[in-house]
Amino acid sequence: MASVGQVGLSPASHSSKKVAVSPKSIVRLIQDIIQSPQFWDGLRVFGIGAAIAGSKWLAETVWESLKSLVLCRAVLRAGADGGGGDAYQWAMLYVTRHTQWEEDARDVEITTVSKLAYDSFNGDDEEQAAKHASGGESKSGLDGVYLYPIESTTVRFRFHSTWVFATRTRSRNGDSSIEERLDLSFLTWSSKTMRQFIAEARALYEQSERGRIVVYNIDRYGYWSRSRVITRRLRDSLFLPTNIKVRALDDARRFLSEPARLWYGDRGIPYRRGFLFHGLPGTGKTSLAHVLASELQRPIYQLSLSGGLNDSKFAELMTSVPSGSVVVLEDVDCAFGSRGTTEGGEEHGDRARITGTTAAGSSATPQRSAAPSPAPSTGGPQGAGPASLTFSGLLNAIDGITAGEARLLILTTNHRNRLDPALVRPGRVDVEFEFGNANRQQARELFERCDDTSVSLGVTPPPVSREELLEAAEVFARATRPGRYSVAHLQGFLLARMGMGPREVAEAWRMQEEGGSEGRLV
Known part of the structure; x- marks a missing residue:
């Protein structure tokens, strides 16, 4: 038993002993490592790697220094939020239209959808349209085709005498928006060339x-975006009572x-x-804003108020x-009418939210539901929920403390009677203009204008004197019953008869009115 106990205690006694390490053993170990060929091989590999990394860093530093001396860089952004403004459009227009790139480029992106607002109505399109109208060919044969750098x-x-390098890139900004930029x-040694380029690109763009x-709309990301460029419309092309214009x-x-x-x-x-433009459809409200x-x-x-906006975004x-x-909010009655009351008599007030328009054929006004109510609207689609635009949010954005200034709101x-008095009170709506159907003076001016412009539309009427x-315009005006037809209706009648003589058109209108055709385009 004693021997068994001694054997059992022997591991503990051995583990309690400490192994002494002498300085000589450490020196011997270091000498062995240094004399090992593997050590020198590893050291050489490390030295080569360090030399490569150091050379790369030195080369990049020298290159960046040289670039800062001989290169001037400009970054132009065209993100979904419009952070770059129009500068991106200036530069892209210059690169793709005013250099040799379009003719000499080998790597291009070909599309029939323009990426520049300018392309929606440009001089090349006018020239090509004129050549087609005369039976000729366009100068390039690429009508409606746009080329951009890949x-x-x-x-x-x-x-001028300076080389410029342009790189177009796209990147995702957040979860949904896409940012496009041009580097x-x-x-050149001086930055004056870069400033001169921006100035010339801007001047050419404005020209x-x-x-x-330029018309701006809301894009799919919820930001202002240039949608198109439209021709200017002169006051003489709009047939409204003189006092309104x-x-x-x-x-x-x-x-x-x-x-x-x-x-x-x-x-x-x-x-x-x-301004508030109210009146019958087709009487020139949007045209006057133009x-x-x-x-x-x-x-x-x-801007459309039924586009799924909430208060903060609006x-x-x-x-x-x-x-x-000029800010145009069209058909505001389709989003907000007069604030009504709930079944219990409680006013909807500022808690009302957009729920859409009435169903087709319904004579009821657009319905709005109170915010706490989960019931859908009976006259249109179901409400947009807590994230929709409220009537209070609309009023604050138009006339609140943080509302924008120096802008003309139209x-x-x-339906003027469907608007809430709080929306059209003075301070929010300063001047109201009522639009009605055409009177005889408008009909006379419209007849003269349409006949004069028929040649420019590619239709040659028989020659007539002034x-x-x-x-003929007087016959047309006398046959028109004041307040019965909109200007758009009369214009449609005249455009359907381009190429006829003015006397024949006027007589056709007179016979139609005397025959009681109820305004149909016959």
């Missing part, structure tokens, strides 16, 4: 848009003048102006509108 590739061109590198109006133009021009801005500022009045923007040479920001859009712009509606034209 993404992540670099193209080069000369700006420009100028091979290309002369006589046109003159009043609206004079008021808008006076408001956007510098003395008016100073007058508002000196008196602490918010520098905002609101004429105002054209005469004042201002961009149009067009306020952000309204405050981001540049100064001096509201249009076909006296015959005025006589």
